[in-house]
Amino acid sequence: MSKKEKTAKPREAPKSGKSEKPLEVVIVSSEAGPWVKTGGLADVAGALSRAMAQAGSKVRLFIPLYKSIDRKKFKIPARGVKFSVPVSARIMEGSARVIRPSGGLEVWFIEQEQYFGREGVYLDPAGHDYPDNLERFAFFSRAVLEILMTSGRPPEIIHCNDWQTGLIPAYLKTIYAGVPFFAKTGSLITIHNMGYQGRFHPSQWHLLGISWDHFNPGGLESYGQINLLKAGLVYADIITTVSPTYAKEILEPDGGFGLDGLLRYREDRVHGVLNGIDTAEWNPATDKLIPSRFNYKDMRGKAECKAALCQELKLAPGEGPLLAVVSRLADGKGMELLAGCLESILAKGGRFVMLGSGEKELERRFLKIASSSGGRASVTIGYDERFSHRIQAGADIFLVPSRYEPCGLTQMYALAYGTAPLVRATGGLNDTVRQYDQATGEGNGFKFEKYSESALLSKAMEAMEFYLTNREKWNRMAGLGMQEDNSWIHSAKMYHKLYRLAAALSGK
Numbered sequence: 001m002s003k004k005e006k007t008a009k010p011r012e013a014p015k016s017g018k019s020e021k022p023l024e025v026v027i028v029s030s031e032a033g034p035w036v037k038t039g040g041l042a043d044v045a046g047a048l049s050r051a052m053a054q055a056g057s058k059v060r061l062f063i064p065l066y067k068s069i070d071r072k073k074f075k076i077p078a079r080g081v082k083f084s085v086p087v088s089a090r091i092m093e094g095s096a097r098v099i100r101p102s103g104g105l106e107v108w109f110i111e112q113e114q115y116f117g118r119e120g121v122y123l124d125p126a127g128h129d130y131p132d133n134l135e136r137f138a139f140f141s142r143a144v145l146e147i148l149m150t151s152g153r154p155p156e157i158i159h160c161n162d163w164q165t166g167l168i169p170a171y172l173k174t175i176y177a178g179v180p181f182f183a184k185t186g187s188l189i190t191i192h193n194m195g196y197q198g199r200f201h202p203s204q205w206h207l208l209g210i211s212w213d214h215f216n217p218g219g220l221e222s223y224g225q226i227n228l229l230k231a232g233l234v235y236a237d238i239i240t241t242v243s244p245t246y247a248k249e250i251l252e253p254d255g256g257f258g259l260d261g262l263l264r265y266r267e268d269r270v271h272g273v274l275n276g277i278d279t280a281e282w283n284p285a286t287d288k289l290i291p292s293r294f295n296y297k298d299m300r301g302k303a304e305c306k307a308a309l310c311q312e313l314k315l316a317p318g319e320g321p322l323l324a325v326v327s328r329l330a331d332g333k334g335m336e337l338l339a340g341c342l343e344s345i346l347a348k349g350g351r352f353v354m355l356g357s358g359e360k361e362l363e364r365r366f367l368k369i370a371s372s373s374g375g376r377a378s379v380t381i382g383y384d385e386r387f388s389h390r391i392q393a394g395a396d397i398f399l400v401p402s403r404y405e406p407c408g409l410t411q412m413y414a415l416a417y418g419t420a421p422l423v424r425a426t427g428g429l430n431d432t433v434r435q436y437d438q439a440t441g442e443g444n445g446f447k448f449e450k451y452s453e454s455a456l457l458s459k460a461m462e463a464m465e466f467y468l469t470n471r472e473k474w475n476r477m478a479g480l481g482m483q484e485d486n487s488w489i490h491s492a493k494m495y496h497k498l499y500r501l502a503a504a505l506s507g508k
């Protein structure tokens with residue numbers, strides 16, 4: 001793949017939905033929608049699996065069978081294929097339960113009560129990482145390889161995602177290196193966020209089953225710790241990340257979180273492929289989770305969605321735009337900038353709705369601003385998929401002021417729902433949002449460069465002013481944004497090419 005292909009925009013219409021050559025694809029993820037979701041990784045793993053299967057490949061998606069996954073709703077069988085995995089000196093048993101939700105797609109749920117039969121996915125109820133996360137995901141990673149060897153044909157590619165599955169490329173190049181079954185299997189790892197690397201104390205090394213020889217800076221060691229994302233980055237045949245801009249940012253010290261040197265060393269294997277959105281789920285013309293449906297030709301439904309949302313939240317009446325946030329309240333999301341200037345935005349006539357949860361201090365700050373806003377701001381702490389759809393449909397401006405953002409999905413959902421994104425120019429936000437130019441009518445939203453409160457505030461002022469003074473142009477901009485194609489079809493084609501490349505590189 002040439003460097004040129006890293007520029008994902010503007011995109012050309014694909015000639016057909018079918019790939020040239022169907023592949024045997026395995027996608028492994030610690031979460032995937034609609035079965036289990038804590039963040040964007042789930043949207044991506046679920047939607048990419050469906051898109052690859054739709055394009056003709058045979059896809060097996062592997063995820064852990066967490067306690068929270070609704071067995072009944074998703075028709076997950078009570079029994080499955082039994083397997084066992086060595087974990088240190090023990091043999092741990094589990095079963096793999098399979099469903100076939102659509103043509104060409106199988107979902108394999110890895111059941112293991114001791115590891116996955118608990119409330120949280122990664123965190124305990126107090127919000128702390130489970131202390132045995134290395135053991136849980138080492139088991140999961142190895143289980144995938146053990147199950148593959150006893151069921152069906154060898155895959156051409158195993159597509160891993162983030163640190164939880166970073167051991168798979170390492171296993172393929174170490175303890176499974178001589179296994180004929182995997183002789184032609186390539187591995188690809190996608191980095192969804194460099195900020196989460198899965199770092200563990202070396203005393204847990206014995207749980208991996210890999211020789212100590214690999215605990216060094218050329219292997220799985222990083223700054224004295226075991227680093228599972230690094231395992232993937234060292235051993236995978238191809239490395240991808242979720243936008244072209246982020247693919248450049250992670251090569252620099254600021255974006256590399258300590259692994260930029262390794263990534264520069266492997267730069268010829270690093271590719272940026274923009275995430276898509278699941279257009280079956282995020283489409284205002286068919287969305288059953290919003291009060292009125294609409295499309296770019298007839299926007300009356302959007303006005304109804306806004307009125308319904310304002311009424312539901314008991315917002316004070318006003319002419320100004322409704323600004324919105326749906327986000328984890330976590331480091332990197334830029335929420336401290338917003339908390340610092342939100343009152344000024346409200347004072348200028350904006351109204352505000354937020355749905356989010358995370359850092360307690362931020363939650364408290366936003367709740368306090370809402371309670372003293374005289375009904376101009378509504379803040380809901382929690383996680384609510386259905387509510388997030390009503391917000392996307394009812395808002396005018398969607399704020400994503402991230403310090404860094406590998407891809408970001410919510411700005412693309414906003415575009416699809418005729419809600420202008422206002423973002424900082426970083427990562428995938430930079431690749432998907434183009435600053436609107438009133439003179440030429442070009443652009444789909446608002447973008448600021450500097451990570452500062454004043455830059456965010458002045459961009460919000462510009463957007464509000466435009467909304468209030470030139471509604472005709474505003475509506476045209478929103479309508480054009482709705483017509484942009486951010487579906488998975490293009491990115492699935494790029495992954496298909498990279499899968500073939502990884503398979504060709506395996507063993508080299």
Ligand code: ADP
Nearest residue numbers: 039040327328355356382383384385408409410
């Ligand atoms: P990240 O993966 O860093 O959280 P993304 O923008 O890639 O960021 O994906 C976030 C996903 O999680 C989106 O689908 C967004 O709608 C959803 N989301 C985030 N917070 C909430 C929330 N509080 N309630 C419902 N959905 C949320």
